[in-house]
Amino acid sequence: MSGAQDNACPPDGWAVVTRTGRVYLNPRRRGTPEEWTWVVAHCLLHLGFDHLENTSTTGHSAGYEREWNAAACLAVNVFLRQIKVGRPPEGLSDPTAYDHLVGSAGDETRCAQTFRERGLPVELQGAGIGGRASDLLWVEHPPVPRWAMNNGPPVTWSQRLAAGLTRSVVAAVDVAGGASSSLSGGPARKTQWRLALDWFTASYPLLGGLAAAFTLVEDPDVARAHGIGVAAISPVAAELYVNPLTVMTQPERRFVIAHELLHAGLRHDTRAGDRDRFLWNVACDYVINGWLVQMQIGDQPDGLLHDRSLNELSAEEVYDRIVTDTRRLRKVATLRGVGVVDVLSDRLSRPQEQTDGIDLDEFYRRSLQDGIEYHSSQGRGLLPAGLVEEIRALGQPPIPWDVDLARWFDAHFAPVEPARSYARASRRQSATPDIPRPGRYIPQEQLDHRTFGVVLDTSGSMDVRLLGKALGAIASYAVARTVPAVRVVFCDADAYDNGWTEPTDIASRVKIRGRGGTVLQPGVDLLEKATDFPKEGPVLIITDGGCDHVRIRRDHAFLIPAGARLPFNPHGPVFRLK
Numbered sequence: 001m002s003g004a005q006d007n008a009c010p011p012d013g014w015a016v017v018t019r020t021g022r023v024y025l026n027p028r029r030r031g032t033p034e035e036w037t038w039v040v041a042h043c044l045l046h047l048g049f050d051h052l053e054n055t056s057t058t059g060h061s062a063g064y065e066r067e068w069n070a071a072a073c074l075a076v077n078v079f080l081r082q083i084k085v086g087r088p089p090e091g092l093s094d095p096t097a098y099d100h101l102v103g104s105a106g107d108e109t110r111c112a113q114t115f116r117e118r119g120l121p122v123e124l125q126g127a128g129i130g131g132r133a134s135d136l137l138w139v140e141h142p143p144v145p146r147w148a149m150n151n152g153p154p155v156t157w158s159q160r161l162a163a164g165l166t167r168s169v170v171a172a173v174d175v176a177g178g179a180s181s182s183l184s185g186g187p188a189r190k191t192q193w194r195l196a197l198d199w200f201t202a203s204y205p206l207l208g209g210l211a212a213a214f215t216l217v218e219d220p221d222v223a224r225a226h227g228i229g230v231a232a233i234s235p236v237a238a239e240l241y242v243n244p245l246t247v248m249t250q251p252e253r254r255f256v257i258a259h260e261l262l263h264a265g266l267r268h269d270t271r272a273g274d275r276d277r278f279l280w281n282v283a284c285d286y287v288i289n290g291w292l293v294q295m296q297i298g299d300q301p302d303g304l305l306h307d308r309s310l311n312e313l314s315a316e317e318v319y320d321r322i323v324t325d326t327r328r329l330r331k332v333a334t335l336r337g338v339g340v341v342d343v344l345s346d347r348l349s350r351p352q353e354q355t356d357g358i359d360l361d362e363f364y365r366r367s368l369q370d371g372i373e374y375h376s377s378q379g380r381g382l383l384p385a386g387l388v389e390e391i392r393a394l395g396q397p398p399i400p401w402d403v404d405l406a407r408w409f410d411a412h413f414a415p416v417e418p419a420r421s422y423a424r425a426s427r428r429q430s431a432t433p434d435i436p437r438p439g440r441y442i443p444q445e446q447l448d449h450r451t452f453g454v455v456l457d458t459s460g461s462m463d464v465r466l467l468g469k470a471l472g473a474i475a476s477y478a479v480a481r482t483v484p485a486v487r488v489v490f491c492d493a494d495a496y497d498n499g500w501t502e503p504t505d506i507a508s509r510v511k512i513r514g515r516g517g518t519v520l521q522p523g524v525d526l527l528e529k530a531t532d533f534p535k536e537g538p539v540l541i542i543t544d545g546g547c548d549h550v551r552i553r554r555d556h557a558f559l560i561p562a563g564a565r566l567p568f569n570p571h572g573p574v575f576r577l578k
Contacts, residue, residue, distance in 0.1 A: 011131070012132060014029055018138075019053070038087055042135075070112070073128040089129075167202075170202050204375070207371055209367035210261045210265050214240045227336065227337050228337070231260050234346060235267070239348070252300075252301045254298030255297060262292075277341055284343070312386065409478075413483060452538045454489070455539060455540070457520060471506050484503075486503055487499070492518060541556060547567070552572070558570055561576070
């Protein structure tokens with residue numbers, strides 16, 4: 001700020017701003033603190049919006065161009081009214097009717113061109129704070145002393161504005177999360193783990209939304225009581241647990257936090273299904289660590305699970321590979337410790353609290369999807385294709401069991417091709433009753449192999465409603481796909497061959513026999529050895545999961561209740577009845 005003798009602000013103005021960042025306030029003006037706050041913010045936003053940077057796109061020379069100045073002031077005034085900073089001085093116009101001209105970033109150029117073509121509206125002639133002159137100065141007057149000039153790299157005011165907005169958002173998140181008592185940072189000093197978590201909020205959009213949503217718990221007593229060696233996460237409670245006594249570098253802490261946030265965002269806690277929880281956790285660790293190494297997020301701590309040969313596999317595929325070596329894998333460690341999971345199903349040592357109308361699946365899915373959009377739009381680096389594919393897949397609703405079952409039928413029973421024959425004459429058209437036409441029929445050879453077998457668990461543990469629902473669905477699909485007959489076998493402690501049954505009779509006329517134990521292998525063997533059952537005929541097994549180990553040497557599938565699990569690793573698809 002300069003004195004009255006060398007002040008560049010016109011006598012009838014409030015302030016002007018220059019390209020070098022100097023703001024000249026009119027010392028003869030009298031205003032309230034709220035008015036001066038608004039005036040200074042007006043000048044600073046001119047710099048942050050690059051209104052004094054690129055003269056080639058504005059159409060003006062290094063002097064005053066009133067259309068560009070009016071468009072720039074209109075954009076700034078609209079922004080100030082939205083963020084509610086200060087109060088405009090008395091006498092300045094409030095051109096609300098022209099807000100639509102600068103509805104999005106970069107519209108000032110289009111707005112100025114409109115003013116040049118159609119003329120400057122009278123309402124906008126008082127929108128600036130430079131009086132009758134411009135409040136944008138491209139040339140310093142009086143000249144800036146040489147000692148006051150910036151000899152370093154040129155200042156990019158828009159980058160400084162963006163950095164300030166980022167700091168404000170981080171400070172607001174800290175206050176909302178209790179990490180700070182005020183927007184200025186508060187008296188509390190941030191820990192190294194808090195700084196690592198805040199880095200994602202400020203600098204890594206992909207995981208920024210998740211990082212802002214989780215409460216960081218740095219309690220050594222909690223870590224000691226629950227055996228947390230490094231970190232663990234509870235997606236249900238939205239809490240991230242870390243052991244503050246663990247010695248790590250800052251890049252290693254970032255790696256650990258990203259690891260846990262991906263566990264939550266990809267819902268590894270709910271995708272385990274009937275798999276072993278620890279082995280599923282290990283499989284997810286292999287996949288996540290491979291992605292983080294590719295993305296170069298921090299440094300991988302020593303001892304973490306990582307195998308480059310598994311980089312292109314999904315968590316489900318990795319699980320299928322490692323499930324055969326359970327004895328060795330029981331001795332490996334997650335971030336929580338040896339033989340324990342770091343993806344927790346509940347909050348640690350705290351009563352469960354009910355959230356107000358928050359769908360966790362939807363929240364985590366939306367956080368990762370928004371994060372990947374920001375990450376891609378801002379060019380923050382390449383992401384592994386497998387990670388992007390999983391995040392995109394989270395946005396798709398789960399496929400219902402009956403749709404999956406219908407696809408299984410479609411894969412085994414292609415649509416039949418009707419033939420035409422004069423032996424089966426069709427109706428004659430009324431216009432040409434004397435001309436015979438061939439009728440449509442389905443050749444018997446196409447129907448001979450259109451069948452499948454059903455092995456039905458009729459033990460005492462099976463729910464009658466489950467049986468009715470499953471048989472009804474099978475009957476409707478078989479009729480829709482022109483399946484003339486189905487071979488049904490009942491199993492409990494022994495196998496009972498019900499013979500060939502029409503699809504419409506499966507759900508209504510089949511009488512359940514036997515209610516003993518559950519041994520399904522004899523029923524499967526009966527179908528495979530039957531001479532009147534096609535060798536290519538698939539087998540559908542309906543059970544509640546409380547059965548023996550079943551070996552099937554032909555195409556097959558399982559239909560089990562939701563939440564049930566098979567006591568073995570199935571080789572065919574598993575449909576979960578809901």
